[in-house]
Amino acid sequence: MKVLIVDDSPIMRSLIKSALTSNGITELTEAEHGKQALETLKTGTFDLILLDWNMPELDGLQTLKEIKKSGLATPVMMVTTESEKQRVVEAICAGAKDYLIKPFEPAGLIAKVNGIFKRAAQPA
Amino acid sequence: MDAAYVNPFLTSVGHVFRTLLKIEPQRKAIRLATRESPGELITATIGIAGEMQGVVALGFPLETATQIACKLLGQPADKVGELVGSAVSELVNMVAGAAKAKFDCDPPLTLGLPMVVRGTNYKLEYPEDATWLEVPFESEVGVFSLKVTMSAKMVGAA
Numbered sequence: 001m002k003v004l005i006v007d008d009s010p011i012m013r014s015l016i017k018s019a020l021t022s023n024g025i026t027e028l029t030e031a032e033h034g035k036q037a038l039e040t041l042k043t044g045t046f047d048l049i050l051l052d053w054n055m056p057e058l059d060g061l062q063t064l065k066e067i068k069k070s071g072l073a074t075p076v077m078m079v080t081t082e083s084e085k086q087r088v089v090e091a092i093c094a095g096a097k098d099y100l101i102k103p104f105e106p107a108g109l110i111a112k113v114n115g116i117f118k119r120a121a122q123p124a
Numbered sequence: 125m126d127a128a129y130v131n132p133f134l135t136s137v138g139h140v141f142r143t144l145l146k147i148e149p150q151r152k153a154i155r156l157a158t159r160e161s162p163g164e165l166i167t168a169t170i171g172i173a174g175e176m177q178g179v180v181a182l183g184f185p186l187e188t189a190t191q192i193a194c195k196l197l198g199q200p201a202d203k204v205g206e207l208v209g210s211a212v213s214e215l216v217n218m219v220a221g222a223a224k225a226k227f228d229c230d231p232p233l234t235l236g237l238p239m240v241v242r243g244t245n246y247k248l249e250y251p252e253d254a255t256w257l258e259v260p261f262e263s264e265v266g267v268f269s270l271k272v273t274m275s276a277k278m279v280g281a282a
Contacts, residue, residue: 011210054235081221084232103143103218
């Protein structure tokens with residue numbers, strides 16, 4: 001499984017990578033902000049995008065909207081400190097498949113990632 | 125500044141440190157952060173805007189910040205150098221993110237991007253004339269402090 005991690009925090013990318021790698025998900029690519037993520041998506045395919053919200057250049061919600069506008073079907077999970085119900089609704093309405101609030105336990109991240117992979121594997 | 129505005133941040137510090145670092149920091153008495161307070165060696169700040177506005181800062185001696193990065197990454201101190209700033213930056217981001225939700229504003233308050241200051245003997249002087257409240261903490265990774273200035277936005281203010 002190939003995962004694109006989009007977060008402006010190097011330590012957060014490192015923590016996410018560590019949690020995923022420990023669970024056998026090793027094809028990981030990083031982007032520091034939304035613009036870089038959109039560039040990366042032009043050249044590669046991914047099974048999942050983990051997307052922070054508050055980032056320089058292009059924030060997570062705008063990035064999500066751009067991804068959906070481009071017609072890309074790759075599932076997106078927001079991984080963010082934005083914890084208000086309104087924010088969750090905004091992201092889900094914009095096309096996010098799931099939402100994880102920071103700080104999180106690695107097990108919580110893995111459960112949600114596996115849930116998305118499982119749903120993606122089920123016939124439509 | 126209403127001292128009650130600090131409470132969501134105190135709760136969030138506990139939540140973030142417990143979840144992320146598995147440690148329970150012990151808070152000390154709240155006090156006015158005086159301009160004469162010596163600056164910490166590494167401080168992460170983040171702005172909050174909306175119905176309420178303010179700035180939150182977490183200040184750490186370098187040893188505490190390094191211990192935090194080591195604990196987060198499971199690496200020894202000599203391997204975490206470049207990520208120490210990122211660690212404190214992410215902590216203040218999480219503390220402010222969890223706290224702003226507790227103000228229950230509609231639309232939700234927005235966060236700026238965290239900024240990290242390294243060095244000694246500096247003062248936090250923004251916003252102008254703001255009253256900063258400070259709560260020192262002790263923890264198994266060392267001491268640190270939370271500083272908050274927060275106020276309701278004046279009606280009609282830009």
